[in-house]
Amino acid sequence: MNLSPLIYFSRLYGANQDLVTCGGGNTSMKEDGVMYVKGSGTALKDAVTETFVGMNHTKLMNMLDDVYPEGDVEREAKFLKDVTDAKLPGEESKRPSVEALLHALFPQKFVLHLHPSLVNGLTCSVNGEAECARLFGDSVVWVPECKPGYVLARKMKDIFDASEKKIKTVLLENHGVFFAADTVEGLATSLNGMMNALTSQVKDFPDVESQAEDPGYGEKIKAVSGKQFVRFNASPAALKFAESVSAAKPIMKPFNPDQIVYCGPKVQFANCENCLNEITANVIIMKGVGIYAIGDTEKNANNCMTLVKDAMKVATYAKAFGGEKPMNEELVNFIVNWEVESYRKSVK
Numbered sequence: 001m002n003l004s005p006l007i008y009f010s011r012l013y014g015a016n017q018d019l020v021t022c023g024g025g026n027t028s029m030k031e032d033g034v035m036y037v038k039g040s041g042t043a044l045k046d047a048v049t050e051t052f053v054g055m056n057h058t059k060l061m062n063m064l065d066d067v068y069p070e071g072d073v074e075r076e077a078k079f080l081k082d083v084t085d086a087k088l089p090g091e092e093s094k095r096p097s098v099e100a101l102l103h104a105l106f107p108q109k110f111v112l113h114l115h116p117s118l119v120n121g122l123t124c125s126v127n128g129e130a131e132c133a134r135l136f137g138d139s140v141v142w143v144p145e146c147k148p149g150y151v152l153a154r155k156m157k158d159i160f161d162a163s164e165k166k167i168k169t170v171l172l173e174n175h176g177v178f179f180a181a182d183t184v185e186g187l188a189t190s191l192n193g194m195m196n197a198l199t200s201q202v203k204d205f206p207d208v209e210s211q212a213e214d215p216g217y218g219e220k221i222k223a224v225s226g227k228q229f230v231r232f233n234a235s236p237a238a239l240k241f242a243e244s245v246s247a248a249k250p251i252m253k254p255f256n257p258d259q260i261v262y263c264g265p266k267v268q269f270a271n272c273e274n275c276l277n278e279i280t281a282n283v284i285i286m287k288g289v290g291i292y293a294i295g296d297t298e299k300n301a302n303n304c305m306t307l308v309k310d311a312m313k314v315a316t317y318a319k320a321f322g323g324e325k326p327m328n329e330e331l332v333n334f335i336v337n338w339e340v341e342s343y344r345k346s347v348k
């Protein structure tokens with residue numbers, strides 16, 4: 001299979017920071033019963049032939065007719081094994097994206113899956129589903145929040161089976177978006193249409209970039225947490241969220257799986273320096289000062305701060321759609337314990 005169109009649009013969208021943060025998102029291409037999907041832990045912007053894992057499309061689709069155990073641990077273990085077994089011979093050393101089965105569901109040749117902040121302003125909002133219907137009618141399918149992995153694939157399969165139309169765009173609540181098309185241009189049309197529609201709705205585009213120097217609390221945070229790398233943000237948006245506990249509320253809980261993977265499930269609000277005597281999260285909002293992100297490696301600290309910026313954007317965009325809606329707690333716990341996501345972090 002000639003993967004050049006897949007490599008082309010993977011790099012194109014992967015390099016756009018409004019669309020891709022921390023390697024989140026993935027792409028695929030299908031031809032003659034074979035699907036090439038991005039490998040877990042690789043970056044779209046650096047896509048080359050080896051980035052993609054060849055998979056038997058029929059085997060993947062057969063997974064959706066199989067019977068899976070009820071228990072989370074048993075079910076996800078079988079899910080992982082079956083996805084692994086669907087790899088083509090010679091691909092044993094690679095690990096496909098955890099979302100490979102979702103890509104397989106689309107009959108179209110190309111699939112693009114992203115978690116853009118702007119899109120998640122809608123998917124992580126109180127009125128997301130109604131606003132999706134108002135803005136996009138039946139051209140976009142809304143999938144309510146659910147456990148990732150096998151459960152999400154199953155749910156999407158049921159929605160696909162019940163639909164009379166060929167589904168081209170799917171919004172996943174508290175997660176992101178899928179675009180599918182038989183041409184690369186078709187993907188661009190769907191993507192641009194959605195981004196333009198959302199841009200026209202949002203009034204407030206927050207400034208989350210910060211050049212500010214750490215006023216000094218970073219050293220204490222490092223010493224107390226034992227984590228060696230700290231990033232500081234005192235952007236206009238960060239200072240607004242850091243004004244008070246109630247101002248910080250919209251970003252105190254995770255919006256999407258990426259935030260849990262890179263920042264952990266919790267955010268700490270520190271009213272004063274003494275509150276830093278105990279560090280209970282990787283993200284610390286310090287009243288009147290700004291936001292700190294910590295990590296045990298430079299990469300983890302950077303990724304954590306990138307996701308803090310994402311959270312600030314999502315919370316602000318969501319105001320246009322009834323206000324922000326974090327992930328439900330049961331799902332947060334599920335992802336914390338999900339082996340495939342911790343793998344993604346370990347190779348990033």
Ligand SMILES: [Zn+2]
Nearest residue numbers: 025099115176
């Ligand atoms: Zn995703």
